[in-house]
Amino acid sequence: xxxxxxxxxxxxxxxxxxxxxxxxxxxxxxxxxxxxxxxxxxxxxxxxxxxxxxxxxxxxxxxxxxxxxxxxxxxxxxxxxxxxxxxxxxxxxxxxxxxxxxxxxxxxxxxxxxxxxxxxxxxxxxxxxxxxxxxxxxxxxxxxxxxxxxxxxxxxxx
Amino acid sequence: xxxxxxxxxxxxxxxxxxxxxxxxxxxxxxxxxxxxxxxxxxxxxxxxxxxxxxxxxxxxxxxxxxxxxxxxxxxxxxxxxxxxxxxxxxxxxxxxxxxxxxxxxxxxxxxxxxxxxxxxxxxxxxxxxxxxxxxxxxxxxxxxxxxxxxxxxxxxxxxxxxxxxxxxxxxxxxxxxxxxxxxxxxxxxxxxxxxxxxxxxxxxxxxx
Numbered sequence: 001x002x003x004x005x006x007x008x009x010x011x012x013x014x015x016x017x018x019x020x021x022x023x024x025x026x027x028x029x030x031x032x033x034x035x036x037x038x039x040x041x042x043x044x045x046x047x048x049x050x051x052x053x054x055x056x057x058x059x060x061x062x063x064x065x066x067x068x069x070x071x072x073x074x075x076x077x078x079x080x081x082x083x084x085x086x087x088x089x090x091x092x093x094x095x096x097x098x099x100x101x102x103x104x105x106x107x108x109x110x111x112x113x114x115x116x117x118x119x120x121x122x123x124x125x126x127x128x129x130x131x132x133x134x135x136x137x138x139x140x141x142x143x144x145x146x147x148x149x150x151x152x153x154x155x156x157x158x
Numbered sequence: 159x160x161x162x163x164x165x166x167x168x169x170x171x172x173x174x175x176x177x178x179x180x181x182x183x184x185x186x187x188x189x190x191x192x193x194x195x196x197x198x199x200x201x202x203x204x205x206x207x208x209x210x211x212x213x214x215x216x217x218x219x220x221x222x223x224x225x226x227x228x229x230x231x232x233x234x235x236x237x238x239x240x241x242x243x244x245x246x247x248x249x250x251x252x253x254x255x256x257x258x259x260x261x262x263x264x265x266x267x268x269x270x271x272x273x274x275x276x277x278x279x280x281x282x283x284x285x286x287x288x289x290x291x292x293x294x295x296x297x298x299x300x301x302x303x304x305x306x307x308x309x310x311x312x313x314x315x316x317x318x319x320x321x322x323x324x325x326x327x328x329x330x331x332x333x334x335x336x337x338x339x340x341x342x343x344x345x346x347x348x349x350x351x352x353x354x355x356x357x358x359x360x361x362x363x364x365x366x
Contacts (some may be wrong), residue, residue: 021331038241038245039288041284041288043283044325045238045241046239046241046278046326047241048241048242048245053263077242079243081333081351082330083312084313084332084333084334084335085330085331085332086330086332086333086350087329087330088243088328088330090238106242106243106245106246107246107351109244110241110242112241112242114320114326115326118355135214135314146248146288147245147249147288147289148248148252148289148290150249150250150253150290150354158241
């Protein structure tokens with residue numbers, strides 16, 4: 001094999017590495033790490049997406065909104081305890097400070113997929129677009145895990 | 159009066175009181191609330207929680223607390239529209255039972271809905287089995303649920319839908335896991351969010 005074509009082939013192959021590394025998506029200094037969802041039964045109930053936002057830059061950024069073709073709208077929510085009562089409230093944007101990671105994990109921040117038009121089946125890879133104030137739009141693929149799956153990727157923090 | 163004798167007596171008396179106090183406290187620590195890793199245990203036997211309930215299972219059968227006599231029952235109150243906390247707790251409960259091995263096989267996991275308008279007995283069956291093959295889902299009329307919630311001191315409040323008539327309201331609710339003993343009384347009360355290992359540890363600490 002001639003060097004030129006081997007080198008060319010290698011560069012060509014490397015171009016696909018981001019696409020096949022499969023679990024994190026980045027733009028500029030913002031990384032969306034390991035987005036995952038729980039499977040649903042049908043479309044009557046909302047979907048949930050968890051992930052980590054990693055700001056590798058020197059300037060704070062903010063997640064403003066998200067969208068997906070499989071749901072009418074995506075809302076950012078936070079579960080929190082008020083005394084002994086578990087509550088959930090929409091959140092108007094999530095800041096990620098410079099050099100910090102913000103986890104969206106069970107019991108805390110999460111994305112709610114409202115008005116599903118398609119059941120989320122375990123094994124599916126669902127498109128999700130996240131819109132950041134500075135980084136702009138980041139396209140990610142969310143891995144759908146079985147309903148009974150425990151925390152994926154980053155895991156539950158205690 | 160010999161001051162030295164009085165002093166020795168006073169110190170001895172004080173020491174005795176302190177020792178007695180420490181013993182009582184110590185015994186309470188051993189037989190009362192043991193701390194599981196992550197501290198899941200909130201209260202043990204004796205708390206006035208639990209009582210008569212009549213609900214409907216996913217086969218349409220009426221189930222009462224009497225049907226559970228003689229079994230350990232692990233109960234969570236929640237609703238299926240909740241995408242985050244309830245699946246997380248049910249998954250942890252299922253996993254905790256698996257971690258307990260043969261002891262876990264004797265425990266009946268139960269999910270009681272605080273949202274009977276959306277969670278009909280029929281829809282609950284498939285939902286709960288995603289978390290554990292033996293999990294039972296119970297629902298009923300608004301009245302059935304209110305009575306069960308009262309017996310278990312469960313607070314729940316339906317929120318507002320996004321538009322009048324929309325079925326997308328959220329529900330605030332207390333988040334505890336109740337282990338009821340074969341006598342129908344509370345064996346241990348565990349707080350939500352503690353994770354499967356802490357739940358298993360809390361259950362193990364009260365199983366015979």
